[in-house]
Amino acid sequence: MAATIRWLLEQTTLGSFELLAGGKGLDNVISSVNIMDNPDTIRWLAQGELILTTGYLFLENTFLRNNAISELSKKGCAGIGFVLKRYMDQLPPEMQEQADRLGFPIFSVPYERSMAEVSWLIYGRIFEDSMSETERLADLYKRLTETVAMEQNVSQLLAGIVSETGCPAIILDADLQIIEYDVPEKDQNVLAPLGLSPGKPLFSRHTALEIKDRIIHRKLVTTSQALGRGLSGRYVIFPVMDANDVLGYLCMCEISRELGSFEYHFVQTIQPVLSIFLMRRIMRAQLKADTQSDFIRLITSQDPVSRTELQMQCDLYQFDYRRFRVCAVIQLTDYAGRSLRLRRESLDAAYLAVGKYLDDNHSLSYRLTFHNNLILFFMFPGQPEPSSILAQVQTMVRHILGLLTQWNIPCQAGLSKVYNGADTIRLCLHQAFEAIRLGEMVHPGQQLHSYRQDQLYHILAESLSYRRARELYQESLGKLRQFDEENHQELSLTMQNFLKNRLSVTETAREMFLHRNTLSYRLEKVREVLGADPRDLEVSFGLLVGICLEKLLEAGALDDPEDPII
Numbered sequence: 001m002a003a004t005i006r007w008l009l010e011q012t013t014l015g016s017f018e019l020l021a022g023g024k025g026l027d028n029v030i031s032s033v034n035i036m037d038n039p040d041t042i043r044w045l046a047q048g049e050l051i052l053t054t055g056y057l058f059l060e061n062t063f064l065r066n067n068a069i070s071e072l073s074k075k076g077c078a079g080i081g082f083v084l085k086r087y088m089d090q091l092p093p094e095m096q097e098q099a100d101r102l103g104f105p106i107f108s109v110p111y112e113r114s115m116a117e118v119s120w121l122i123y124g125r126i127f128e129d130s131m132s133e134t135e136r137l138a139d140l141y142k143r144l145t146e147t148v149a150m151e152q153n154v155s156q157l158l159a160g161i162v163s164e165t166g167c168p169a170i171i172l173d174a175d176l177q178i179i180e181y182d183v184p185e186k187d188q189n190v191l192a193p194l195g196l197s198p199g200k201p202l203f204s205r206h207t208a209l210e211i212k213d214r215i216i217h218r219k220l221v222t223t224s225q226a227l228g229r230g231l232s233g234r235y236v237i238f239p240v241m242d243a244n245d246v247l248g249y250l251c252m253c254e255i256s257r258e259l260g261s262f263e264y265h266f267v268q269t270i271q272p273v274l275s276i277f278l279m280r281r282i283m284r285a286q287l288k289a290d291t292q293s294d295f296i297r298l299i300t301s302q303d304p305v306s307r308t309e310l311q312m313q314c315d316l317y318q319f320d321y322r323r324f325r326v327c328a329v330i331q332l333t334d335y336a337g338r339s340l341r342l343r344r345e346s347l348d349a350a351y352l353a354v355g356k357y358l359d360d361n362h363s364l365s366y367r368l369t370f371h372n373n374l375i376l377f378f379m380f381p382g383q384p385e386p387s388s389i390l391a392q393v394q395t396m397v398r399h400i401l402g403l404l405t406q407w408n409i410p411c412q413a414g415l416s417k418v419y420n421g422a423d424t425i426r427l428c429l430h431q432a433f434e435a436i437r438l439g440e441m442v443h444p445g446q447q448l449h450s451y452r453q454d455q456l457y458h459i460l461a462e463s464l465s466y467r468r469a470r471e472l473y474q475e476s477l478g479k480l481r482q483f484d485e486e487n488h489q490e491l492s493l494t495m496q497n498f499l500k501n502r503l504s505v506t507e508t509a510r511e512m513f514l515h516r517n518t519l520s521y522r523l524e525k526v527r528e529v530l531g532a533d534p535r536d537l538e539v540s541f542g543l544l545v546g547i548c549l550e551k552l553l554e555a556g557a558l559d560d561p562e563d564p565i566i
Contacts, residue, residue, distance in 0.1 A: 003030040003125040005050075005079045005105045014117055015110030020082070021096040024103030028078040030126070033119040036080070039064055047076035050122065052115045055088035058095075069098035069106070079105035081118065086111070145273050157277060158182035161250070161270070165263045168253040170196065170235075171274070174246050175345060176208045177201050177352070179281070187255050193229045199352045202235075202251065205345075215239045216246060221268070227253065238267050240274045247278040295319065296370050299425050310422040319366055321422040323379040324386075326393045326415055329432040330354065330374040330400060333410045343372065350374055350409050354400050363396060375429065386418040390452060401447055412436060415450045434458060441555035442548075456548050457557075466558040469549050476530075477546030483529050494522045495534060495543050503535060 006026040009017045019026075031048030034041065038057060045051070051072060058065050072080060082088065091106060099106045109118055154171065161169045162182045168191060170181040178198050183191055201208065207225065214223045215237070225235045233255040240247045250267060252259060295317040298305070305313075314321045332346060351369055354376070358365050366377040378393050397413050404411050414435030416428045431451040439449025442457055451458060460469065480492040494512070498519075501507040509519045523534055532539045552558050 003122055004028060005030070005107070007125065008050075008122065009107060011121060014113045014121060017081070017110065018108045020091045020099075020106045020108055022079065022099035022103055022105040024100075025079060025105040028105060030078045030122055032126075033122050035115055039068075042068065042071050042075070045072065045075045045077055048078050049075075050078045051080040052109065052118060053080065053082060054086050055082045055084065056086075058092065059087055065092050065094055066098075069095055069102065069104055073102045073104045077104075079107065081107050081109045083109045083111060083115070154180045154277065155182060157273075161267075164266060165252060165259065166257055167259060167263070168255065170202065170251040170253070171277075172202060172249040172251055173278070173281075174248055175201075175348065176203055176211065176249065177348075179248070183253075187253070190231065190255055191253065193231060194227070199356060201349070211237060212246075215249075222264070227255075231255070238271075240271060240278055242275055242279060247275055247282065250274055296368055296375075299429055300370070307423045310425065314422050314425070319377070319425075320379055321425060322420065323364075323381060324384055324389060324418055324420045325380065325428065326378045326389055326418055327428040327432040328376045328378065328393060328397050328416075329414045329429075329436060330376065330397070330404070331412050331414070331436055332372040332374075333412060335372040346409055347372065347374075349407060350404055350411070353403055353407060357400060357403055358396075361396070373433075375432075377428070389418050390415065390450070394448065394450065397448060412440065412447050413449065414439060415448070415452070417452045417455075431458075438557060441557045442551040456545070457552060460545065460548055461552055461557050464549075464558060466553075469553060469558045472542075473546050473549040473553060475546075476542045477550055479529055480526065480543075481550075489522075489525070491522060491526050491529065494519070495526060496547060498523070498534065499540060499544050499547070503540060 004026065005028050008030070009019055009026070011017065029048055030050045032046070032050070034045060034049045034051055036042075036051045036053040036057070039061070058068070069080075082091065084090065095106065098104070109115070158169050158171065158180060159182055162184055166184060168181065168183040168187050171179045173179055178196060178200055180198055181196050183196075196202075203211065203225065211223060211225060214220050220239075222236060222238050225237065227233045227235060233253060236252045236254060236259055238250045238252070240250060252263075252267070295313070298310075298313055311321060330350070332350060335343060335346075347369060351367070351374060354374055355367060358367075358376075364379040364381075366379065368375040378389075378396070380389055393415060397415065401411060401413055414432045414437075416431035416435065419425075419428050435449040435451040435454065438457055438461060439446065439454055442454065443449065464472070477492060477495070480495060484490060484492050494508070497512055498505075498508045501511065505516060505519055505523075508514075509516050512519070514522075526534045530539065534540055534543065
């Protein structure tokens, strides 16, 4: 930190310095100290000089009281310090008025201290500042290198950068997502509208692409971007490189001050330190991704694996197979037409957004990515009731789908049934994927699909050939459809509503706006067409199967001409 008036007022080793006027000039830099004991001294003063005086020459000199501050300001002096109570008890009002108007600092020097002691204090600070830039950078580089080498928290690395530059600092990954940031106390309220948060993008997708283009294609060593959101100032963005690859970025915010030549040199000097930090972070992420890939390969493979081996692998990959769980697959749609970079960006953004939501809601889950899918295993302790678990998971997944939709990430989801144990992990994952595959056929436009709610569809699709499904359909609902077409009736629609309302005549009549007698007449007609009472449990179940088969046949979900192997 340079020797400024603000710095001097903060010093307490000689007693208390007190600002008397001219508070706008607190950041004036002091380059040297001069004693003012006669009026002629003014003509030889230089830029940045700090003036010390007992105030004796101002006692009887009205002209000097009215003009000295203006002249000192024109000369570019840093400020003036008075030793009060020797010859002057207080600052003359005319001098205070000039100082406040011109932003020229006037302060009081502790009475018991000599001007020589004040001069030594200031020159000591100036001497420290005059240390060669190379020596300062070497010292800073050593300290920051030790921070990274000892694998201390990234916040300590940022604290060192912020302490030296006086500006907010943000470390970004290669996709310009925030890794961590640090803000001086004086700027915290100013930066609040930016909503800085680790894991979130600092810029819009369009702006991020522009910044990458400037850095990567134009090979700039730094670029800048306006803060936006009504804030004055700018980001100064330094890429952290490894050969020709961008590992990440250091982003400095110019709010209360601008970066000087030393700060630019400082950031360039610590590039290797930042490179080590980012490279280590990338390697850890890759190791985690490789570990996840191994686990994904294990649970998606068709190769036989014993229960003991599965349990050992679960323990290795920290998957708690003992807990009850539901598998949810969040599948990103509109994925095939995107470039590899956009696929990765959308999947990473989804993974981070979902992770933050689950962490904020204290949800116990195991998370993986696989192609265009986020795989979430929701874990529950104890012996929970399955329907309660599924209801909780459905609520959370609906929130996640809404969140991703807000981020313009099209997606759909599938849920498995409730399981525990190692040997059901593959089944759990398979059901979640199947819930999506079959669900989007029989419920087009629906975003969330549940294997349990569509279980009858899955049983029929897995068990029946196309030919056998067609036969069963024709024996049940197909008869009613044919009768309706030939006689312009609504028996099939009536039976669908009758089944939906759990064979309640009252509820079905109310929903279809029919008289009970009319509904009874239709049910009797159904009995004649089918040759069996639709109120009979077996008959009603056969019709329910027929309704499901109709959707499966229309969706083309049964295309195997062979008989099933059951």
